[in-house]
Amino acid sequence: MKLPLAQLLTFLGMVLLIATGMATWLSWRLVWILDLPAPWSLVGTAAIVGWIGLMVAGMILPRLLGKGPVMDRFAQLAFLALGLFSLVLSTTMVRDLLWLSWDLFSGIPALAAVASVPRLDRALAGSTVAIGGISLGLLLLGWRQARSTPAVRRVEIPIAGLPAALDGFTIAQLSDIHVGPTIDATWLAPVVARTNELQADLVVITGDVVDGSVRDLARHVAPLGGLRGRHGTFFVTGNHEYYAGARDWCAHMQGLGLRVLDNEHVLIEHGTGRLLLVGVPDHHAGRFPGHRAPDPAAALAGAPSRDTTVLLAHQPRTGRLAQGLGIDLQLSGHTHGGQIWPWMHMVWLQQPMTAGLERLGDLQVYTSRGTGYWGPPVRLGAPPEISLLVLRAA
Numbered sequence: 001m002k003l004p005l006a007q008l009l010t011f012l013g014m015v016l017l018i019a020t021g022m023a024t025w026l027s028w029r030l031v032w033i034l035d036l037p038a039p040w041s042l043v044g045t046a047a048i049v050g051w052i053g054l055m056v057a058g059m060i061l062p063r064l065l066g067k068g069p070v071m072d073r074f075a076q077l078a079f080l081a082l083g084l085f086s087l088v089l090s091t092t093m094v095r096d097l098l099w100l101s102w103d104l105f106s107g108i109p110a111l112a113a114v115a116s117v118p119r120l121d122r123a124l125a126g127s128t129v130a131i132g133g134i135s136l137g138l139l140l141l142g143w144r145q146a147r148s149t150p151a152v153r154r155v156e157i158p159i160a161g162l163p164a165a166l167d168g169f170t171i172a173q174l175s176d177i178h179v180g181p182t183i184d185a186t187w188l189a190p191v192v193a194r195t196n197e198l199q200a201d202l203v204v205i206t207g208d209v210v211d212g213s214v215r216d217l218a219r220h221v222a223p224l225g226g227l228r229g230r231h232g233t234f235f236v237t238g239n240h241e242y243y244a245g246a247r248d249w250c251a252h253m254q255g256l257g258l259r260v261l262d263n264e265h266v267l268i269e270h271g272t273g274r275l276l277l278v279g280v281p282d283h284h285a286g287r288f289p290g291h292r293a294p295d296p297a298a299a300l301a302g303a304p305s306r307d308t309t310v311l312l313a314h315q316p317r318t319g320r321l322a323q324g325l326g327i328d329l330q331l332s333g334h335t336h337g338g339q340i341w342p343w344m345h346m347v348w349l350q351q352p353m354t355a356g357l358e359r360l361g362d363l364q365v366y367t368s369r370g371t372g373y374w375g376p377p378v379r380l381g382a383p384p385e386i387s388l389l390v391l392r393a394a
Contacts, residue, residue: 016056022085023052029092030128055082075181076377083142083376086340087135095127142340142378149190150371150384152198155357157366158394159328163307165273166391171310172200172229173387175333176370178240180211182377184220191371191386192223198388201270203229205258206333206368207238207282207314214248225256231268234259236279238314238334240374242288246281261312263292263299276306278327283315296322308391316351316367319360330365331389337369337382344382355382 031044058078061071159166172195179188195203209224210217227233235258241249250260259266261279268275278299286293296311296318303309311322311330319330337355338344347354355369368387373379 019052019056022089023049026052026085026089026092029096030088030131034128051081051085054078055085058082072181079182079376080139080143080378083340083378084135084139086343086376086378087138087142087380088131090342091131091134091138095131138380139378142376142380145383146373146377146379147187149194150386152194152388153369153385154388154390155366156390156392157329157357157364158392159308159364160394161307162391162393163273164393165271166275166308167393169202169270169273169275169391170198170200171202171204171331171387171389171391172198173204173206173331173333173366173368173389174371175206175314175368175387176208176238176336176374177205177372178208178211178374179217179220179372183372185223187372188220189223192226195386196226196228198386199230200388201230202268202277203227203233204277204312204331205233205235206312206331207236208240208333208370208374209235209238209253210244210249211240211374212244214245214252218252221252222256224253224258227258231270232259233257234261234266234277234279234312236261236312236314237281237285239282239284242282242285242291246285246288246291261299263295265299265303267304267306273308274304274306276300276303276309277312278303278309279312280318280321281314283313283318294318294321296325296327300325311363316353316360316365319352319363319365322363323361327363329391330360330363331368332365333368333370335367335369336373336379337367339370339373339380339382340376340378341381 027045027048031041031048036044055078058075061074174195177183177188209221235253237246237250250262253260263280265276265278268277278296280294280296280299281292283294285291294313309327311327313319313330313332315334316332318332322330335347335351335354338347344354352360353365353367355367357364357366366389369382369385371384371386373384
């Protein structure tokens with residue numbers, strides 16, 4: 001996807017600023033702190049700068065040059081480097097916290113330990129080597145978890161006033177697949193097959209299916225056309241659809257047989273029960289020219305009488321717009337459950353919940369950890385899932 005010049009320059013400026021800060025900090029904590037002889041210190045610093053440069057190039061070049069076999073392989077390498085960086089950053093921070101705690105309890109002022117670059121003993125030098133080994137091990141573990149076909153996570157959801165006809169109604173939810181440089185049709189086909197094995201009453205996809213254009217990825221999302229639910233398959237947009245041409249993707253999803261809900265509702269009759277399915281676009285869709293912001297109230301306008309109402313909204317925080325509307329359950333994704341430890345502990349800075357079933361005001365919200373992943377092909381502490389949600393009478 002090619003960006004307008006102003007957006008591209010802003011993006012480049014932010015990326016370069018962050019990259020410079022990361023290179024400086026990591027060089028300090030892993031290389032300069034060891035007081036190595038000048039040639040080796042320079043080599044170590046250059047390696048870190050090159051490492052971070054690879055990550056930055058992996059984020060920028062695919063946007064400029066588009067998709068292709070060479071660029072895909074380059075992006076995969078860059079994303080692995082990003083995953084390793086995340087783990088090295090986390091383990092380095094843990095080591096430094098332990099070190100500062102030891103200094104504090106040993107009577108050495110912790111602040112002085114932060115402000116200076118002390119000469120380290122063999123133990124600290126050994127810990128620097130250990131950081132690399134531990135991070136590589138965690139990278140392999142996280143890669144295996146991310147690349148395997150997600151397990152089914154069955155969750156029973158109590159709904160007050162649910163009629164007997166809807167007791168046991170099943171919804172299979174996929175979210176945050178992120179078809180792109182590292183996820184293709186070969187990975188997606190088994191996910192579709194496992195979802196169909198559930199024989200769910202309803203199949204829903206709560207956004208972020210793609211990281212690229214219809215032209216580049218159409219053949220890789222084709223397996224989604226094989227999804228089968230008793231009452232059909234439904235889709236709402238996530239933020240990544242808007243980076244890649246949401247209007248084209250919505251038309252393409254419709255062509256695959258998925259019903260796109262864009263501030264709309266559809267009544268599903270299941271025996272004598274009546275379930276209203278409501279769908280809204282991504283939380284920030286209104287920021288993109290020609291697209292509407294999510295509006296649960298507008299999506300409910302003219303809705304017939306029903307027994308239960310389920311809202312599809314990519315981001316959990318959209319639930320704040322759904323307060324007081326009589327919606328029983330919202331299904332969301334977006335967070336990836338944090339994807340890589342320890343970042344799941346930071347999700348609360350943007351979203352009211354990270355994963356699982358929680359309550360937001362008068363609304364129950366189920367947040368999927370996601371079916372795929374974004375960026376690094378790594379999941380650690382937040383396994384992917386195909387969600388099977390079973391409605392139960394409270």
